[in-house]
Amino acid sequence: MEYLQKCFYKTTNWNEDNIFSNVTATSDALLNFPIPNGLKLDSSSKSTDYSASSFTLSNFRQINGSLAYLYSSTPLINTMGTKDISLQDAIAGFRIIEPTMMPNYAQDETDLTNTPNKKPMLLYGRMYFPGSALEAMIIKRLSENTQFLIKCVSHPQLEKNGTVIVYLQNNTAKYSRELIYSTNESLIGVRCLYNWGTAISKSINPHLVPKFENSVVSLGTELWFAARSMSPGLSTALRYSTRSTSTGKPLTMTLAVNPILGHVSSTYTVKTSVASTFCSKYDFNFFSYASNLSLGFELYSYAQRKTPTPPAILNTVEEEDSTSHLRHNMDGSRRIRKGSYNSRNRAHFDTHTRDYHTHEPLQHKTTSSTPTHNSVVVTTAFQNLVNESDFSSVLKVSTSLRDNSVRLLWEGRLRDFLISAGTRVSWNPVTNTPEVNKLGITLSSNYGLKTALPSKIGKSHISFNDVDNYKGMPDVEKNSGHHYTQLMFQELGMPLRTHFTSQNPLFPHPSNKSSKTQREGSLTNLLNLNTRANTESVVKVLNNNPKLYQNFRHYVAKNHPKVLLTTTPQSEIIALVKDFLRNSQQVSKKENTVHDRSRDNTYNIQGTGGFSYNQRGRLQNTPNGIRNNTVTTGRIVGTKEAAIGGFVANVIDRSIALQTNYAKNYPGKQPRQFTMPFKINEAELSEDGSVRLFAEGIKTGKWSDADERYPTSGSSFANSSERVKADDESLESLLNLILPSK
Numbered sequence: 001m002e003y004l005q006k007c008f009y010k011t012t013n014w015n016e017d018n019i020f021s022n023v024t025a026t027s028d029a030l031l032n033f034p035i036p037n038g039l040k041l042d043s044s045s046k047s048t049d050y051s052a053s054s055f056t057l058s059n060f061r062q063i064n065g066s067l068a069y070l071y072s073s074t075p076l077i078n079t080m081g082t083k084d085i086s087l088q089d090a091i092a093g094f095r096i097i098e099p100t101m102m103p104n105y106a107q108d109e110t111d112l113t114n115t116p117n118k119k120p121m122l123l124y125g126r127m128y129f130p131g132s133a134l135e136a137m138i139i140k141r142l143s144e145n146t147q148f149l150i151k152c153v154s155h156p157q158l159e160k161n162g163t164v165i166v167y168l169q170n171n172t173a174k175y176s177r178e179l180i181y182s183t184n185e186s187l188i189g190v191r192c193l194y195n196w197g198t199a200i201s202k203s204i205n206p207h208l209v210p211k212f213e214n215s216v217v218s219l220g221t222e223l224w225f226a227a228r229s230m231s232p233g234l235s236t237a238l239r240y241s242t243r244s245t246s247t248g249k250p251l252t253m254t255l256a257v258n259p260i261l262g263h264v265s266s267t268y269t270v271k272t273s274v275a276s277t278f279c280s281k282y283d284f285n286f287f288s289y290a291s292n293l294s295l296g297f298e299l300y301s302y303a304q305r306k307t308p309t310p311p312a313i314l315n316t317v318e319e320e321d322s323t324s325h326l327r328h329n330m331d332g333s334r335r336i337r338k339g340s341y342n343s344r345n346r347a348h349f350d351t352h353t354r355d356y357h358t359h360e361p362l363q364h365k366t367t368s369s370t371p372t373h374n375s376v377v378v379t380t381a382f383q384n385l386v387n388e389s390d391f392s393s394v395l396k397v398s399t400s401l402r403d404n405s406v407r408l409l410w411e412g413r414l415r416d417f418l419i420s421a422g423t424r425v426s427w428n429p430v431t432n433t434p435e436v437n438k439l440g441i442t443l444s445s446n447y448g449l450k451t452a453l454p455s456k457i458g459k460s461h462i463s464f465n466d467v468d469n470y471k472g473m474p475d476v477e478k479n480s481g482h483h484y485t486q487l488m489f490q491e492l493g494m495p496l497r498t499h500f501t502s503q504n505p506l507f508p509h510p511s512n513k514s515s516k517t518q519r520e521g522s523l524t525n526l527l528n529l530n531t532r533a534n535t536e537s538v539v540k541v542l543n544n545n546p547k548l549y550q551n552f553r554h555y556v557a558k559n560h561p562k563v564l565l566t567t568t569p570q571s572e573i574i575a576l577v578k579d580f581l582r583n584s585q586q587v588s589k590k591e592n593t594v595h596d597r598s599r600d601n602t603y604n605i606q607g608t609g610g611f612s613y614n615q616r617g618r619l620q621n622t623p624n625g626i627r628n629n630t631v632t633t634g635r636i637v638g639t640k641e642a643a644i645g646g647f648v649a650n651v652i653d654r655s656i657a658l659q660t661n662y663a664k665n666y667p668g669k670q671p672r673q674f675t676m677p678f679k680i681n682e683a684e685l686s687e688d689g690s691v692r693l694f695a696e697g698i699k700t701g702k703w704s705d706a707d708e709r710y711p712t713s714g715s716s717f718a719n720s721s722e723r724v725k726a727d728d729e730s731l732e733s734l735l736n737l738i739l740p741s742k
Contacts, residue, residue: 003090004044004052005122005139007079008072012120012141017097018176019169020191020220023237024254027267029092030279030296031398033409035422049075054126068126082418087391090418091411093298094269094277096250096383097216097241119143132156146170159184176220186227193220215242234260248382249273262287274385275300288643289635296398301412303392527581555580634678634695644678647693651678655697 009016016022038060046052054068082090122139134154141147149167160183168179173195180189196217217240224233237256243249251270257263262285269279281294393412399405405426412419527541542548556563556576563576634644642651658676677698 003085004046004070004072004076004079005124006089007076008074008120008122008139011074011076011078013144014141014147015171017095018171018193018195018218020176020178020193020222020237022095023193023218023220023239024256024265024267025092026095026252026269027254027279027281030094030269030277030298030396031281031294033092033396033398033407033422035407035409035424036420046076046079049077052076064128064130066126066128068124071123072120073122074120081416082413083416087300087394087411087413088387088389091394093394094250094271095252096386097218097239097252145172185229187224188227189222189224189233191220191222193218215240232260234258243379243382245379248379250383261285271386274382274389275302275391292400292402294398294400294403296396298394298396300389300391301393301395303390551584552577552580555584633675635675642678642695644680644693644695649678649680649693649695651694652696655695658697 006016008014017025038058040056040058040060042054042056044052044054050072052070054070055065056068057063057065080086119141121141122137124137126135128134132154133156134152136150136152138150139147140149147169149169151165151167152162153164154162163182163184165180165182170177175192175194177193178189178191180191181187182189196219197215217238219236219238221236222234225231226233235256235258237254239252239254241250241252244251249271251268253269254265254267256265263283264286265281265283267279267281269277271277276297276299278297279295281296283292283294284290393410396407396409396411398407403426405424407422407424409420409422411421527538553564560576562568563573634642634649636651636656637643637648640651640653640656642649642655655676655678678695679698680693680695682694
C-alpha cells in the first residue's frame with residue numbers, strides 16, 4: 001500500500017522529497033531500516049486501475065494480521081507487480097534529489113485540460129486482527145500545489161480510543177509548507193522547507209539537465225506546541241544535494257538540530273557506484289556531551305551479467321566517446337528489466353531526445369566537446385545506469401560505535417515474491433557472547449510494500465518518534481512527563497519507585513500520568529514565585545504588599561477566631577495561609593508562559609541528556625540500557641549531581657572526592673571532563689513527572705583507599721577487596737582510566 005501511495009504521488013506530480021519530514025529519509029533508510037519479526041506474509045492485488053486490496057499475516061509470538069483497501073480517483077497506470085517492479089522503486093534507499101523544476105505554463109494548461117480528474121483523491125483503510133484497531137487515510141488534492149491529508153487511528157489503548165491528524169500541505173518548486181493538527185494533546189505543528197538552486201523549466205528533458213550546475217540546498221524547520229500541556233517543540237534541518245562533475249555520482253549531506261533536547265545530528269551519504277551506497281552519521285548532545293558515530297551501506301546484486309546497452313540519450317559519436325570509459329568502469333553487467341517503469345517510459349525519452357537533437361544539431365555539435373557538455377553527459381550517463389540497472393537483491397548493514405550490535409537486512413526477489421530477511425546481533429557484555437535480538441522474514445507479493453507491526457528492539461518496546469506512526473504521536477509534555485519517561489526508562493531494567501500506583505510506569509495509563517499542574521499547592525506557587533524561591537524572595541513579596549498580612553488577620557479572625565486565642569501548630573497555620581492565598585482576590589493567578597514552564601538553570605539538564613533526535617526510543621548514550629545492580633559510567637556536573645544515562649543523579653560527597661582523585665592522574669583535565677563508574681542505588685518518578693536517580697561512585701584498582709566496602713553489584717563486579725587484578729585492569733581499560741605512576 002505504501003508503494004501505491006508513492007505511485008499516486010508520482011501520477012499527480014507531488015514531490016515527496018520536498019517535504020520536511022523526508023529531509024533525512026536517505027540516511028534513515030541506510031541506518032535505521034526496519035528488521036522483520038518472525039514470519040510475515042503480505043499479499044496485495046490491484047483489482048482495477050482505481051482500487052487495490054492487501055492482506056497481511058504474521059506469526060510473531062501470536063497470529064496477527066490485517067486487511068486493507070485503497071481507492072484512487074485517478075488511474076494508477078504506472079504501478080507494477082513484484083515480478084516486474086524495479087528493486088530501486090520497491091525498496092527505500094538512496095534518494096536522488098532533482099533540481100528545482102519551474103512550471104511550463106503552456107504545457108501545464110494542456111495537461112490539466114487532458115486530465116480527467118483535476119483534483120484527485122486517495123482513500124485508504126486498514127483493519128487489524130485480532131483486536132479492534134482501525135486506521136484510515138484520506139488524501140484530497142485542492143489544487144496543483146495544495147493537498148489535504150487526514151490520518152485516523154482507532155485503538156482501545158489510545159486516549160479517547162483514537163487519534164486524528166490533519167495536514168494542510170502546500171508543495172511548490174521553491175518551498176513547501178505544512179500546517180498540522182493532532183487531537184493527541186491538542187498538538188499544533190507548522191513545518192516549512194525552502195530550496196535554493198537553479199530553476200529548470202519542465203519543458204526540458206530531465207536527461208538533458210546539467211545537474212552538476214543544479215546543486216540543491218534545502219533549509220527547513222518545524223515548530224510544535226501542545227495546547228493541553230503548554231509544551232513546545234522545535235527542530236531544524238539543512239540538506240545539501242549535489243553531483244560530482246567528474247563521475248556523476250550524487251551525494252547528500254544533512255544537518256539536524258533540536259535545541260530543546262540539545263541534540264545535533266549530521267549525515268553524509270554518497271552513492272559510491274551504481275550498485276553501492278555508503279552513509280555515515282554523527283550525533284552529539286551538548287547537554288550530556290554524549291556522541292555517537294553510525295555507519296551503514298547498501299550493496300545491490302545484479303540479476304544476470306550481460307553486455308551493457310548504451311543509454312538512450314547517448315546518440316552521437318562524441319557522446320559515446322566521452323562516456324565509453326565511464327560505462328566500462330562503472331559496470332558492465334547491467335540489464336534493462338522488461339516491463340519496468342524505466343523501460344516502459346524509454347520510448348518517451350528517446351523521442352524527446354531525438355527531437356532535441358533534430359531542432360538544434362549545429363549547437364549540439366559545437367558544444368559537445370566542451371568540458372561543460374562532457375560533465376552533463378557523465379552525470380546523465382550515471383543516472384541512467386542507476387535507473388535502468390536490473391538488480392535482484394540488496395544487502396543493508398549498519399552499526400555504530402556506541403552500539404555493540406550489527407543490523408543486517410537482505411531484500412530480494414524470488415519468483416513473484418519480494419523477500420525481506422534480517423537480524424540484529426549484539427554482544428552481551430556480561431557473558432561476552434553474541435546474542436540475536438531480532439530475526440524475521442517478510443514475504444510481499446503483487447503490489448505493495450510491508451508495513452511493520454508493533455514490535456520490540458531487544459527486550460524493550462519500540463516507541464516511534466515519527467508523527468505519522470499511530471504508535472508514535474509526539475506526546476509533548478511539560479518537563480519530564482510520562483511519555484519521555486517511557487522512552488528513557490524502557491531500557492533501564494531496574495526497579496522504579498513511583499508516587500502513583502502499582503501500574504507499570506513505563507506505559508501511559510490514566511492513573512500514572514504526570515500531574516497537569518506543577519505544585520500548585522505550594523506557598524511559592526501561590527505567591528507567583530519559583531518553586532525553589534528562598535525566604536528572601538517571600539519576604540520581598542510581603543513587603544511590596546503590606547495589606548496582605550492585614551487582610552490575612554481579618555480572614556483568620558472572621559473564619560477561624562480560635563487560632564488567635566490558642567496555640568496552633570505551624571502546619572495548620574500554613575494550611576490557612578494557602579487557603580487564604582488561593583481564594584484571595586488581592587493575589588491574581590499568574591498565567592504561566594512557555595518560559596515559566598521551563599526549568600531554571602538547576603534543572604536544565606534534567607531528563608534531556610540522553611533523549612536525542614530520531615533515536616527511535618533508545619537512549620543516545622546508553623544503547624544497551626542501565627540494568628539493576630550493574631555499573632555504568634557518568635560524570636560529575638554539579639554539587640552532588642552527576643550525569644548518568646541521560647538523567648541527573650544525586651551522588652554522595654565521596655563520589656566527588658573519587659572523581660577529583662581520578663582527575664589528578666589526568667593533567668590538564670577538569671574533574672567534570674572525567675568519567676567514572678557509578679552504581680545505581682535507586683530511581684524515583686516524582687509526582688510532577690520528573691526523574692530522580694541516586695548513585696554512588698565505585699572505587700577501582702588503586703585509585704583511592706579501600707577503607708570502605710561496597711556491596712556486591714553484580715556477578716562480574718564485586719567488592720573492592722574481592723575484585724582480582726584482571727577485573728580492575730578490564731574496567732580501567734573500558735573507562736580509559738590512567739593508572740597512577742609508581
